[in-house]
Amino acid sequence: MITLGIVDDHSLIISGLAHMLSDQPAYPILFTATDGKQLMAELEQAVPDVLLLDIELPDTNGIELCTAVLKKHPTLHIIALTNHDEVVYVRKMIRNGASGYLLKGTDKSNLLAAIDTVARGQQFLDRQIEQAILRQTLTGKRTSVEVKLTKRENEILALVANEYSNQEIADKLFLSVRTVESHRHSLNHKLNIRNSAGLVKEAYLRGLI
Amino acid sequence: MITLGIVDDHSLIISGLAHMLSDQPAYPILFTATDGKQLMAELEQAVPDVLLLDIELPDTNGIELCTAVLKKHPTLHIIALTNHDEVVYVRKMIRNGASGYLLKGTDKSNLLAAIDTVARGQQFLDRQIEQAILRQTLTGKRTSVEVKLTKRENEILALVANEYSNQEIADKLFLSVRTVESHRHSLNHKLNIRNSAGLVKEAYLRGLI
DNA sequence: CCCGCCATCCGTGGTACTACGGAAAGTTGA
DNA sequence: TCAACTTTCCGTAGTACCACGGATGGCGGG
Secondary structure, eight states: OOOEEEEOSOHHHHHHHHHHHTTOTTSOEEEEESSHHHHHHHHHHOOOSEEEEESBOSSSBHHHHHHHHHHHOTTOEEEEEESOOOHHHHHHHHHTTOSEEEETTOOHHHHHHHHHHHHTTOOEEOHHHHHHHHHHHHHOOOOSSOOOOOHHHHHHHHHHHTTOOHHHHHHHHTOOHHHHHHHHHHHHHHHTOOSHHHHHHHHHHTTOO | OOOEEEEOSOHHHHHHHHHHHTTOTTSOEEEEESSHHHHHHHHHHOOOSEEEEESBOSSSBHHHHHHHHHHHOTTOEEEEEESOOOHHHHHHHHHTTOSEEEETTOOHHHHHHHHHHHHTTOOEEOHHHHHHHHHHHHHOOOOSSOOOOOHHHHHHHHHHHTTOOHHHHHHHHTOOHHHHHHHHHHHHHHHTOOSHHHHHHHHHHTTOO
């Protein structure tokens, strides 16, 4: 028996995971939560063996949440759950105490394997991630199954990185400022960053500067 | 006779230049202006042989202004006038059509030489800049007479570049947010940039990331 | 000893950015 | 053809950042 907790702001993901586990009586789900606050509240009631934790949450970021949760409940094994397969993120999470790292596109067998592995106290990385890390180490090159940006997003990323303000970008591309803001919001979300600084760094990684 | 136009938002600089040229009847100053708009207006009245153009202006940046002016008045020879001796800026200006590049700390003979040279249609670069470019080409290393930052400024620059918010920086360094803002303001001023994006780029140049 | 620079703090008053959510039109692919 | 995605736009709010100016105490050089 390995008890579980699931944290994700998309209820779709939660129900997807719950469905995958529904025919597995050995993996009871103790609770689900959609944000960090709820998670902390739930943990007051019951501490599962393994926590599936989305690193993108509305009220906090999973990286810090990871640290915070482990501080309170050191016995917990955390599997980070995310769409972001860039090696940087993985390193951050692992450095912050996560035992495993799964992409949301994972399948059932992978999920169960991950749960079993971390419950045993070992580390589990998504296969895709493992390969990315290997490739990076061998070739010295960066990110892996990079987050794909749309044409527009790339364009705007480049301009932001070149010190254009939203207004200037709007003028240059004949868009409204709101549209530019929208795209930036998407970028921030996709890339799991929260300000211009992050965008510029990303632009460097992508060779846009 | 070489006619001149001067554009700088600091009247001090303008009068300084005017003074240097006051005993040179061969270099009449047709007009002076303190911003891009004024410049464009003046150029409707009279087009000088050489334009001394500060690249930092309140209403625009000299780099784009340079392009814009030359588009309208292709015969104009422009000498960029600035405190910033980083090679990047020089390259930008030259690529945008400037014929010469002078540091504001220049002396009279240097100024006259620059004017004569560009009026003849040749290119003139400040000696200091020339050497910086040579050094860069030879050593493969970047910027020249780098703007020096204080210890604190460097520290904060690094944190900004690593996606820390002002609040977080303040917490980390045990400062008030206002102090952090002050330092950022100094950084922006010293480095001639205006937002986080610029700071992050600078941090890259300085190897802080 | 005084001047200048550094580091610290604060005030005022913007402007820019960010987090969401919602909506509509166009594109693309299975 | 239908679903999924992209691009565009807007609203509401809040937070972060930026441009100044001004003030203080410390510290080093002349």
